[in-house]
Amino acid sequence: MSSMLTNPLRVGLRQERVIAPQCLVIFGASGDLTHRKLVPALFELFRQRRLPSEFAVVGCARRPWSDDDFRARMAEALADTIAEHKHAWERFSQGLFYEPADLSDTSTIAKLGERLDAIDRQRATRGNRTFYLSVSPTFYGSGTRALANAGLLADADRSRVVIEKPFGRDYGSAQELNRIVQACAKEKQIFRIDHYLGKETVQNILVLRFANTIFEPIWNRNYIANVQITAAETVGVEERAGYYESSGALRDMVQNHLTQMLALTTMEAPGRFDPEAMRNEKAKVLQAAHLANEEEPWKCCVRGQYGTGGSKANPIAGYRQEPGVNPNSTTETYVAMKLFINNWRWQGVPFYLRTGKRLPKRVSEVVLTFREAPVHLFDAAGGAPTANQLILRIQPDEGAEFRFEVKAPGSGMRSRPVDMAFSYDESFGEPSDEGYVRLLADAMLGDPTLYTRNDEVEAAWRLYTPLLELIEDAPWQLPVHPYEARTWGPAAADALLADDGLGWRRP
Amino acid sequence: MAQLTLQAPTALPPEELGGYLEQLWQHDLEHSAGAATFSLVVWEGSWLEQQLVRSGRADGPITGLLSPELLEAARAEVAGCGLPISTAPMDPRLAWALGKLPGSHHTEDLRGQFVESAISAHMPRRLITLAPTLDAAQPLETLVAAYCPLPEDGGAGAACGDVVVLRGGMGSLQQGLDLVQPLIHHELPCWVWWNSSLDEAPEMLEALAPPTRRLVVDSSLGSPRRCLDILVDRIDAGQAINDLNWLRLRSWRESLAMVFDPPARRDALAHVVQLDIDVEGDHPVKGLLLAAWIADRLGWHLVNSYTVPGNGGGSNGGGSNGIGAEFERSDGQTVQFRLMPVPVGVPKTHPGALVGLRLICQRPAGGSPGAPLCVILCSESGGCMRLESGGMASMELAEEVVPLPNESEEMELARLLGGGHDSTNPLLAAAAPIAAKLLPS
Numbered sequence: 051m052s053s054m055l056t057n058p059l060r061v062g063l064r065q066e067r068v069i070a071p072q073c074l075v076i077f078g079a080s081g082d083l084t085h086r087k088l089v090p091a092l093f094e095l096f097r098q099r100r101l102p103s104e105f106a107v108v109g110c111a112r113r114p115w116s117d118d119d120f121r122a123r124m125a126e127a128l129a130d131t132i133a134e135h136k137h138a139w140e141r142f143s144q145g146l147f148y149e150p151a152d153l154s155d156t157s158t159i160a161k162l163g164e165r166l167d168a169i170d171r172q173r174a175t176r177g178n179r180t181f182y183l184s185v186s187p188t189f190y191g192s193g194t195r196a197l198a199n200a201g202l203l204a205d206a207d208r209s210r211v212v213i214e215k216p217f218g219r220d221y222g223s224a225q226e227l228n229r230i231v232q233a234c235a236k237e238k239q240i241f242r243i244d245h246y247l248g249k250e251t252v253q254n255i256l257v258l259r260f261a262n263t264i265f266e267p268i269w270n271r272n273y274i275a276n277v278q279i280t281a282a283e284t285v286g287v288e289e290r291a292g293y294y295e296s297s298g299a300l301r302d303m304v305q306n307h308l309t310q311m312l313a314l315t316t317m318e319a320p321g322r323f324d325p326e327a328m329r330n331e332k333a334k335v336l337q338a339a340h341l342a343n344e345e346e347p348w349k350c351c352v353r354g355q356y357g358t359g360g361s362k363a364n365p366i367a368g369y370r371q372e373p374g375v376n377p378n379s380t381t382e383t384y385v386a387m388k389l390f391i392n393n394w395r396w397q398g399v400p401f402y403l404r405t406g407k408r409l410p411k412r413v414s415e416v417v418l419t420f421r422e423a424p425v426h427l428f429d430a431a432g433g434a435p436t437a438n439q440l441i442l443r444i445q446p447d448e449g450a451e452f453r454f455e456v457k458a459p460g461s462g463m464r465s466r467p468v469d470m471a472f473s474y475d476e477s478f479g480e481p482s483d484e485g486y487v488r489l490l491a492d493a494m495l496g497d498p499t500l501y502t503r504n505d506e507v508e509a510a511w512r513l514y515t516p517l518l519e520l521i522e523d524a525p526w527q528l529p530v531h532p533y534e535a536r537t538w539g540p541a542a543a544d545a546l547l548a549d550d551g552l553g554w555r556r557p
Numbered sequence: 558m559a560q561l562t563l564q565a566p567t568a569l570p571p572e573e574l575g576g577y578l579e580q581l582w583q584h585d586l587e588h589s590a591g592a593a594t595f596s597l598v599v600w601e602g603s604w605l606e607q608q609l610v611r612s613g614r615a616d617g618p619i620t621g622l623l624s625p626e627l628l629e630a631a632r633a634e635v636a637g638c639g640l641p642i643s644t645a646p647m648d649p650r651l652a653w654a655l656g657k658l659p660g661s662h663h664t665e666d667l668r669g670q671f672v673e674s675a676i677s678a679h680m681p682r683r684l685i686t687l688a689p690t691l692d693a694a695q696p697l698e699t700l701v702a703a704y705c706p707l708p709e710d711g712g713a714g715a716a717c718g719d720v721v722v723l724r725g726g727m728g729s730l731q732q733g734l735d736l737v738q739p740l741i742h743h744e745l746p747c748w749v750w751w752n753s754s755l756d757e758a759p760e761m762l763e764a765l766a767p768p769t770r771r772l773v774v775d776s777s778l779g780s781p782r783r784c785l786d787i788l789v790d791r792i793d794a795g796q797a798i799n800d801l802n803w804l805r806l807r808s809w810r811e812s813l814a815m816v817f818d819p820p821a822r823r824d825a826l827a828h829v830v831q832l833d834i835d836v837e838g839d840h841p842v843k844g845l846l847l848a849a850w851i852a853d854r855l856g857w858h859l860v861n862s863y864t865v866p867g868n869g870g871g872s873n874g875g876g877s878n879g880i881g882a883e884f885e886r887s888d889g890q891t892v893q894f895r896l897m898p899v900p901v902g903v904p905k906t907h908p909g910a911l912v913g914l915r916l917i918c919q920r921p922a923g924g925s926p927g928a929p930l931c932v933i934l935c936s937e938s939g940g941c942m943r944l945e946s947g948g949m950a951s952m953e954l955a956e957e958v959v960p961l962p963n964e965s966e967e968m969e970l971a972r973l974l975g976g977g978h979d980s981t982n983p984l985l986a987a988a989a990p991i992a993a994k995l996l997p998s
Contacts, residue, residue: 057823058854059814062984070679103980104746174746176593479820 060480062099069095069494071104073166073175077153077193078184079109079120083214085127087245088184089146091486093128096142097135100491104174110151110162120148145173153185153193159200166202177205180494182212190217191230198234212241212493215306216297217502220518221511228504241493242507246307247500248485250474251444255314255416258442258450265440266319268420270395275437278402278417278555279311281444282409286356286367286535287383291374298381300353300514300521303405309336309510310502311444312401315416316391325499329506335391336509342388342400347516348527352542354384356408359535366408366535380530383407386543387517388550402547404554408535413557414444431458431466439555448482449473566670566700566722574699574736578719581703592680592718595746595974598737598765599686601668602753605631605647607691608655610664617664620671621688621752622967623647628906643838643900645908649754649778656691666690669700669722673967679974681718682745685737687765688724689758697729698722699736727758734764748773750970755779755787762787768796773970776802776842777907784842785993792986802843802907803985804969809847809911809934810984812959816932822955825918825930826855829892833915833944835899839877840909841996844896847911848882849991850984857884857892864997865895882995894995899943911959913941917952928953937961 074092076084095101109120121143125132132139149165151158170177179202183193190213194203203209213231218224231240246252259265268274281303287294294302313332316339320327342350360366370377384406391401420438430436439453450472455465474482492500502510511518520528531540538544538554547553569577601621609615615630631646638654645651669686705717721740723733741747749766756779766772772791776784784802791798817823832851836844852859865879879897886892899912918930931952935941936959945956 057814057817058826058856059810059817059851061854062982063810063814099982170593171744174593174744476819476821478818479823480818 057479069100069102069105069491070178071102071174071176072178072180072494073106073108073169073173074180074182074490074494075108075110075162075166076182076184077110077151077189078182079148080111080113080115080123081184083184084109085124087484087486088182088490089124090128090131091484091490093131093135093139093142094483094487095491097138104176106145106147106169106173106175108162108166108169109146109148112150112152114150115148117147121146153189153196156196156199159196159202163200163202176208178208178494180210180212182490182493184214187214187216191227194231194234203235203239206236206239209235210239210241210493210496211235212243212501214243215245216301217242217507218511219297219301221508221515224507224511228508232504237504238496238498240504241498241501242503243489243493244306244310244502245485245489246310246444247502248483248487248489249444250482250488251442251448252311252314253488253500254450255311255442260319269418271397271399273420274399275419275421276400276402276550276552277315277419278404279308279315279415280403280417280555280557281308281311281405281414282411282538282557283405283407284409284412284536286408287369287372287375289374291372294383295375295379295381299383299385299405299407300517304385304387304403305510305514306502308403308405309513311414311416312336312339312389312403313506315418315442316396316401318395323499325497328499329503333503333505333509335393336506336513338393338396339389339391339401339509339513341513341516342390344516347520350389350546351385351387351517351528352540352546353382353521353528353530354386354406354533354540354543355379355381355530356383356406356535357532359408359537368532368535369407380525382530384409384531384533384539384543386539386546388546389513400550402552402554404539404543406533406539409538410536411557412446415555415557416442416444417555418442428455428457428463428465430455431464435465436467441555447473448475449477566702566720569699569701571697571699571733571736574701574721575739577701578721578740581701581719592682593745594680594682594718595748596683596685596741597676597681597974598741598747598749598770599669599684600749600751600753600758600761600765601686601688602757603668603688604649604652604691604753605655608652608658609634611662611691612655612658612660613662614655614660617662617666619664619666619668621668621686622671622673623906623965632903641838641900642902643898643904645777645838645840645904645906645910647778647906648838648840648908649756666724668724669720670702673965673971675968675971676974679971681974682742683719683721683740685721685740686723687730687733687737687761688722689727689730690725693726693728695724695726695729697725697733699733700724731761734761737765746771748974751775752966753778755784766796768794771797771799771973773799773801773973775907775966776800776846777805777840777909781840781842781845781996785845785989785996788985788989789993792981792989796981798981798985799973800846800985800989801966801969802909803846803982803988805907806843806847806850806911808959808961809914810850812934812957813851813914813916813932816934816955816957822930825920827886827888828890828918828920829855829886829916830890830919831915831917832892832894833913834894834896835912835914835941835943836896837899837901837904837910837912838908839898841880841896841898842992843909843911845880845992845995846985846988847914848894848896849988849995851916852884852892852991853984853987856887858887859883859991859994860885860891862995862997865897867898880995880997896995897943910936912936913944915941915944930955933957934959 149162151162197203218227317331317335320331355369357368386404389401418440422437441451443449452470456468458464458466531542533540603621610617628646635644668688700722703719747770749770750773834844860883862882865881867877877898882894884892914934916932929952931954933956
C-alpha cells in the first residue's frame with residue numbers, strides 16, 4: 051500500500067441498492083452514445099459489483115453485426131479502461147449480445163423478442179427488461195409503439211423504456227409524444243432521461259436543502275433577493291451542427307438541464323423521498339413558473355450567437371463558420387432570461403438563467419443572493435457590504451460556497467467578504483460517477499426519482515412557449531446578438547440584469 | 558411480515574410430495590407462469606422461539622420470525638438462566654438454558670408460511686423450509702401450498718410459486734433430505750439460508766448447501782472457530798457465501814472509511830500503530846472480521862496472535878479472554894491489535910456486537926506533518942470509556958458514533974436475493990481467512 055491517493059477503506063463499500071436480474075436492450079447500439087456513455091457506465095456498474103450476475107446487454111441497430119462484432123467494437127471504444135481491468139472485461143463482455151433490429155420493421159422486433167426470450171433462459175434474467183432508446187428523436191414514438199405491439203412492454207413490472215432527450219420540440223409535440231408512449235406503456239415504465247439529474251452535485255441541491263435545518267427557513271422571498279443559474283460551456287458546436295441547428299441553446303440546454311436545476315432549487319419539500327412525491331413538487335413549481343414578461347417576451351430574454359474570437363495564434367471560428375452550420379444561421383448559442391415563480395415562497399424573486407457556448411469558462415452553478423442587512427452598521431472594505439451568497443457549484447470544482455461578511459483585521463470596524471467553502475474533492479477525494487452510471491442503475495432498479503415525468507416535461511415546454519412562438523413567428527423581435535467567442539455573452543445579456551440594478555456573477 | 562400463502566398448506570404423506578407438486582403445476586396452475594426467480598431453502602431452527610413458547614414465556618404461534626416481544630421475553634430470561642448479563646438474546650446458550658426449564662405448552666407451528674414481505678416481494682419460485690422440532694423423535698410432516706401474488710395494479714401476468722415445509726425431529730428431517738434434492742429447480746439459482754447456529758446439524762448443512770448453491774449464514778451464531786472455518790472453507794471452495802454478521806458490520810466499515818475520506822487524513826492510514834476493538838460478550842467473530850478487513854485494506858501482514866487474559870471473573874461477561882495480535886505494515890513497522898470483550902447491560906440481539914474501535918496513527922518524526930491521530934468509533938448505545946482513556950490528550954482526536962443498522966436479517970437477505978449475486982463479496986473473501994488466523998488456536 052504505497053499510494054494513499056485513494057481511500058483504501060472506501061474501496062468496495064458502496065451501499066447501493068441491488069439491481070434485479072436484468073436485460074438491458076440498447077437501440078442505437080452502433081451510435082456514439084452507446085460506446086461513449088452507456089456501455090462504459092454499465093462496465094463501471096459491473097466493476098463496482100452493482101450488477102447482478104444474471105445480466106445481459108443486447109445491442110440493437112440496423113447494422114448486421116454479430117455478438118462478437120459488437121463485443122469487439124465496444125472493446126475498442128473502451129480500450130483504455132479495459133487495459134486496467136482485463137479480467138473484469140472478459141466476464142462483463144460475456145453478457146454482451148447483438149441483434150440486428152429496426153424499430154420501423156415489425157418483423158425484426160418480433161425476432162428480437164424471441165432472442166430476448168433465449169437470452170432470458172441463457173442468462174437467467176427473469177424477464178426483467180429495460181429498453182433504452184438511444185435513437186433519433188423521430189423514432190421515440192414509433193419505437194415505443196413497435197415495442198408495445200410486439201408485446202415487449204406488456205409486463206408493467208418487468209419492462210421499462212428509457213427515452214433520451216429531447217422529449218419533443220415544444221409543448222405541443224411533447225404532449226403528442228406523451229400521448230403515444232402512454233398508450234404503449236404505463237407511466238411507471240417510462241423513464242425520460244436528463245443526464246444532468248445524474249450529477250452528484252445536482253442531487254446535492256436536494257440534500258443540502260432538505261437534510262439540513264439551517265437553510266430551509268431562509269430559502270424564500272423573505273431572505274433571497276435573486277437567483278442566478280448558469281451553465282457555461284467553453285466548447286463550440288463540435289460535431290453536432292446537424293442537431294444543434296434545429297435546436298439551439300434554448301431547446302438543448304434551457305428547457306431540460308437549466309429547468310431541472312431551477313426545479314430542484316425552488317421546489318417545496320416532498321413529504322417523503324419517493325419518486326412521485328418528488329416529481330409532484332417539481333411539476334408544481336414548474337407549473338407556477340413563468341417568463342418575467344410573457345406578453346413581451348423579448349424584454350426578458352436575450353439570444354446570442356458566438357462569433358470569431360481567440361487570439362491570432364489560436365483563432366476560434368465563429369458559429370456560422372463551423373462545419374455543417376448554415377452561414378446565415380440564426381440559431382442561438384447563448385440564451386439569458388428572467389423568470390418568476392408565482393407561489394408563496396418565491397413571489398417577486400427574479401430568477402436569471404443563462405447558458406452559452408464558447409464562453410470563457412466551463413461552469414455550472416446556482417447562485418442564491420440574499421437580501422442585504424437592513425442597516426449597515428459598519429464600513430465595508432469594498433465600499434459597500436457584499437450581499438450574502440450561497441453558491442452551489444455543479445461543475446467543475448463540485449461543492450458549495452457561502453459568502454459572508456467578517457471583520458477585517460485591524461483597529462477599525464470594517465467588514466469584508468470571505469468564503470466558507472465545501473469541496474467534494476477535499477472532503478471525499480474520490481471522483482463522482484458519471485451521471486449515466488447513476489441513471490442507468492436507477493432505470494434498472496425501476497426508480498424514476500431522477501427521471502422527468504410527463505407533466506414535468508410538459509410544464510417545462512409550456513414555460514418557454516412564448517419564446518419558442520416568438521422565435522418561430524417573429525424572430526426579428528428576439529434577435530440573435532453576436533458575441534465574441536470566449537467572452538461572457540452579448541452586452542444585451544448584461545443589460546437584462548442592469549435594468550434590475552444587478553450584474554451577472556463572474557464565476 | 559407477510560403471510561405468503563392465504564390458505565393453510567396441505568399436509569401430505571412425504572411420498573406423495575413430488576407427485577402432488579407435479580399435479581399442482583400441470584393442472585391447478587397450468588395457466589400461471591411459474592416465477593422464473595430462484596429457490597430458497599431455509600433451515601429454520603427457531604430454537605429460542607420454540608423454547609420460549611414451550612416454557613410458557615412467550616405466546617405462539619411459532620413463525621420463525623424474531624418479533625420485538627420475543628426478544629423482550631428472551632432478554633428477561635438471561636439472568637434467570639444464570640447467564641452473564643452480556644448474553645445476547647440470540648446466543649444459542651440461552652435457548653439451550655431455556656431447554657432445561659419445565660413446561661410443555663403447545664402451539665401452532667407456522668414456520669415456512671410467514672415470510673418478511675421484502676423477501677416475498679422477490680417471488681421465490683419455491684420456498685422450502687426445514688423446521689426441526691424440539692421433540693427429536695417427531696415424525697416427518699410435509700406441507701405444501703401454492704401462491705400467486707396479485708399484481709398491485711390488477712394487471713395480468715402473475716407469476717406463481719409454491720411453499721414446501723418439512724417439519725419433524727432431527728432424525729426424520731435427515732431422512733427427509735432425499736425429498737429436498739428433487740424439489741430444487743436445476744435451471745434456477747438456489748439460495749440456502751442457514752437461519753440457526755452453525756454448530757448444529759453439520760451433515761445437514763453439507764447436504765443442503767453444496768458449493769453450487771448460494772449460502773447465507775450468520776457467523777455470530779455458533780462457536781467462533783466453527784463459524785470462521787465455514788466461511789473460509791466455503792470461500793476456498795468457490796461457493797457464494799454471504800454472512801449476515803458481516804453485513805451488520807456495514808455501518809462500522811462506512812463510519813471508519815468516512816473518517817479517512819478527506820485526502821488530508823489519508824496519509825495517517827500508512828502510520829497505524831495500534832488497533833483496539835471492544836465487543837459485547839465473548840463472541841469475537843464480528844470484531845475479528847472488522848480487524849481483518851482493516852488489515853487487508855491497509856496491506857498488513859499477520860505476524861502472530863495470542864490470547865489476552867480477561868480482567869477477572871464475574872457474571873457480567875467482563876472476565877472473558879481477549880485476543881491480541883501483531884501485524885507488520887508494508888513498511889516493516891508493527892501494529893498492535895487487541896480485541897477485548899466488555900460487559901454491557903443491554904446487549905444487542907446477536908452475540909459479539911461491536912462496542913467501540915480505536916485506531917492510533919503515529920506519524921513519524923520528521924515525516925508527514927501533523928500530530929498523532931486517534932480515531933474512536935463508538936456504538937450508538939454503548940460508551941467508549943475504555944477506549945477513550947489512556948494518554949491521548951496530545952493527539953488529534955476523531956470521534957464518531959456509529960449508527961445502529963436499521964435493517965433486520967430478513968431485509969438483508971432480501972437485498973441478497975434481489976441482487977442474485979453468485980459470488981462472495983470480495984471484501985469478505987479477503988477478510989475471512991485473516992479473521993480465522995487471528996483467532997488463537
